[in-house]
Amino acid sequence: MKVDDFDFDLPRELIAERPAEPRGSARLLHVGAQGLIDGRVAELAGMLKPGDVMVFNDTRVIPAxxxxxxxxxxxxxxxxxxxxxxxxxxxxxxxxxxxxxxxxxxxxxxxxxxxxxxxxxxxxxxxxxxxxxxxxxxxxxxRMPLPPYIRKGQADERDKGDYQTVFARAKGAVAAPTAGLHFTPDLLAELDARGVRRVTVTLHVGAGTFLPVKVDDTADHRMHSEIGVISADAAAAVNAAKSAGGRVVAVGTTSARLLESAADETGCLHPFDAATDIFITPGYRFRLVDVLMTNFHLPRSTLFMLVSAFMGLDRMKSAYEHAKASGYRFYSYGDACLLERKASP
Structure with a gap:
């Protein structure tokens, strides 16, 4: 596909310079069978079902x-x-x-x-x-490696906490798994009470995630490589939830890319400890992920290509136009969307 297909205009004032406070107050655009529904991250537990399994990336950002x-x-x-x-x-x-x-x-x-x-x-x-x-x-x-579109990459003391998830554990990322930044201990407790299972995997996000796509056709783009780990216990928990009828909810494109890298053609997740350079564009058949929570991404980026593959390019462009018109905040410190790839059973 042409990279130009993934382009869109974005007013500079919609790029978030700081995260929402408190974290759960960030807006959440639910894109699913009922169309576009505006909500808040704090309401996430009510949008999911008992038996769903959420997969979080527990990588920890280092001052890179x-x-x-x-x-x-x-x-x-x-x-x-x-x-x-x-x-x-x-x-x-x-x-x-x-x-x-x-x-x-x-x-x-x-x-x-x-x-x-x-x-x-x-x-x-x-x-x-x-x-x-x-x-x-x-x-x-x-120093914390803020992306270049936030304060020209100039991090300060506040970013040491802001640019880290509350469940960050495994040191090695040089960029935050930004969908995870919205979570608080209270929200995690609400998910537990809802009957949503939580599993952690590790993908050490690299600075290559911010590299521009400089080719004209997606087929010519070489994806950056990142190190990922899925334990045997995590794989078993995801497979058990899926077998019981639960949905796999990936928190962030990093979790989604790792899960799809480690799933086989039947949708069975296997333990993983290797590098992945999976590049997901429209036409890709998702093997495992049913629901994706993610932030709003850069135009012409590999991340916008991934969400377009997940939901369809036209649908994502419509969702982004709604988000822009409604004043949603974009990128790493911005708001989020919850994408349901298919109607709930």
């Missing part, structure tokens, strides 16, 4: 944006994929003058060597620390 020096020149790097305990792929600015063998100093003895140079400003860095020590150094020297 670093500012250092190569000699006298300043260098900014944003880590986006771990390749070893001491090595990450990163986007560097400026990257033109960086060469393998160069060392970037981030201060106080914390530094990294450039070991490989890729395309579009990508480099591979090997740090002088590894594992938990490296993560601790990132906590000390790094």
């Amino acid at each position: 944006r670093l500012f250092g020096r190569r000699g006298e020149a300043g260098v900014e790097v944003t880590l986006h994929q771990r390749v070893a305990l001491d090595s990450w792929k990163a986007f560097a600015r400026p990257a033109k003058k960086l060469r393998p063998g160069d060392r970037v100093d981030f201060g106080h003895g914390f530094s990294a060597a450039v070991v490989e140079k890729g395309e579009a400003g990508e480099v591979t860095l090997r740090f002088d620390q590894s594992g938990e020590a490296l993560l601790a150094a990132l906590e000390e020297f790094g």
